[in-house]
Amino acid sequence: MFMSRRLRYQPRADRNDTAMTVHILTPDDTIFGVNRHVARVGFAQMGEEVRLFGLDDFDGLELAPGDIVVGGIGFARRGMARLGITAPDLDSIPEALVPFAGRRIWQATMGEARRLAGNGTAIFVKPLPDRLKLFTGTLLASFADLIPTAHIADEEPVICADPVEFVTEYRGFVLHGDLIDLRPYRGDPLHFPDPQVIRAALAAQAEADAPSAYALDLGVTAQGKTLVVEINDGYAVGAYGLSPVRYARLIATRWAELSASL
Template sequence: MIRRAFIQELGGGRMEPEMRDVLGGLQERGIPAELFTAKRLERRQLPLDRETLVAGDVPSVLGALGQLGLEPPPTNDYPRSLEPFLHRRLWTSTVRRLVACIEDGSSPPVFAKPQGRKKRFTGHVFGTQEDLLYLQRTSLSTPILCSEVVRWRSEYRVFVIRGRIVGVRHYAGDPAIPVDEAQVERAVRSLEEAGEGTAAYGVDFGVLETGQTALIEWNDGFALGSYGLDRSLYTELTLTRWEELTGGTPSR
């Protein structure tokens, strides 16, 4: 059970909205919390244990897990069980191959992003020589995920705790165009039945110009953008995933 927490601040009391929500949510639960900066964590100045939540950005959460002697969780942006919901072709490649295709004009534009947790560049549609400027500081051997270029009419994040959808928040496109809720529920059920989900996570879905509801990507339940999800639910999601990552006793 979580008995206290460290919540990341940016310095001078500045905080990301999600961290303010967690701080408020913990106060409502009577869990004492202290703010920390990334520098304090890096200097090992925080007394960490498995009953202490660390909420912050991805490097900070992974750094805290490392200090506890725990391996970082694997990334899985596109779980196998969700492939039928992609509605577009997806493949792995490298920056070297992408650059070669763009330079010789041998392929249509593709969307590409780094594979794995290290975001060496931002996901982008690559189709011209000018687009290669996004890769200037990226190693040619960097593995990437590529997909056909599609047009999203609207995009949503679906929040799941212990296999149950607890919230859906719009974050891009036309909010008047909703996702197919039945399709989303089928996707989450497939993920849970395959055992590919975690105790808490977010999974992004959108509506294509064809009208189909399609998977955008799966997101782990730590350091997750909330897009205004109710702070009590976001706090529960954060606690649930941290307890799973550290092998702690789930809070109820």
């Protein structure tokens, strides 16, 4: 196990200050609403005060130091801005995990990516970490693939990668360096990731001063090779079947770490 010495989230019963409030965007029937519902149940089970807010109610929220905002990356970052927290921009493949990616990953412009695709080179593109709402990561392999991102300026910086075909993908949840759960989310779940690769990737991240809470996405190729797909920051990560209390603790731990930097 790889344990971090960073600030750990303390449940309400163990804290002297019991004023923390978790502000959660009211859950709905969308796939993203499930995350908010799981967070609501988890924080309530941990004894934290939970308050729901609507899409148009954010500006009226009374946020205090130590509070948490749950509602996807956008609302979380808006909450951090109001609380004076510097929102992190975590690389999807940190330097420590490049050896586990099994493919080239580089930064270019959207125009350069389009030219490569236009010349017959398949390429996967996604926005920079601080521009995730701009578009969803996509494979550019034909002219038709260019249409969904036609509104993106040629000058827009993007992350590019050689495409890899995975037969299955799993999301691992990492808390203080420990893998606390592993959930399949795409493909055949019987193609299980190699535990040795997972342990090695966790160790590499721990040595590189990783966040206290994050998601590690892994893919298995048709040849049986386990590769790192990407990582996602724990402050607004999707639940993907993680139990409510573990999910809430993951979010709370990362928010506590970020708040401690104030």
